[in-house]
Amino acid sequence: MVHKQVLKSVSPVWAEMIDSQMKESIEIEDFSSKIVCFAVKLLYGVLINLSMENMLSLYLFAQKYHIQILLDFIEEQLIKEISPANVVHLFKFSSPDASNIPKLHQKCINYFMKCLKETIPIYAVESLGETFLASMVLKSLNSNFTDTNV
Incomplete structure (x- = not known):
C-alpha cells in the first residue's frame, strides 16, 4: 500500500x-x-x-x-x-542505444581512460569492438602527450 x-x-x-x-x-x-x-x-x-x-x-x-x-x-x-569487473556492462547499459544515461556513460569512458593509463585489466573489454578500443587508446595517448611539460 x-x-x-x-x-x-x-x-x-x-x-x-x-x-x-x-x-x-x-x-x-x-x-x-x-x-x-x-x-x-x-x-x-x-x-x-x-x-x-x-x-x-x-x-x-x-x-x-x-x-x-x-x-x-x-x-x-x-x-x-564502477570497477574493472563491471565497467563494460555499465558502459553498454548507459549507452545512447540502450538506456541513454549520459553522465554514467561518460564516467565509464573516464574509467576506461584511467585503466588504460594505469594498465589495469578490464573484464570483457574485447566485447566493445576494435573501433572503440582504438579510439580509447588514441585518446589516452593524446591526453598523455598534452599532460606532459615538453
Whole structure:
C-alpha cells in the first residue's frame, strides 16, 4: 500500500494514471514485485542494499515511470560502483542505444581512460569492438602527450 499523493508527486505517469482512471490500485506488469517494492521503499526514504542487477532493473523501472528522484539516486550509486569487473556492462547499459544515461556513460569512458593509463585489466573489454578500443587508446595517448611539460 502506497499513498496516492506520494506516487503522484514523484511520477507524472502515475499522476496521470491515478487522475484519469480514479482507480484504487495501479497494476505494474513489466517489473517484478521485488523491484516495485525496492522503488517504494526508496521513495519513502528507506535505504536498501541493492545488487547491480537490481539497480539496473530499478533504473529501467524509474525510467519507464519518469521517477527522476530514483533515476538520480540510482545513477549516483552506479557511478560509485564502477570497477574493472563491471565497467563494460555499465558502459553498454548507459549507452545512447540502450538506456541513454549520459553522465554514467561518460564516467565509464573516464574509467576506461584511467585503466588504460594505469594498465589495469578490464573484464570483457574485447566485447566493445576494435573501433572503440582504438579510439580509447588514441585518446589516452593524446591526453598523455598534452599532460606532459615538453
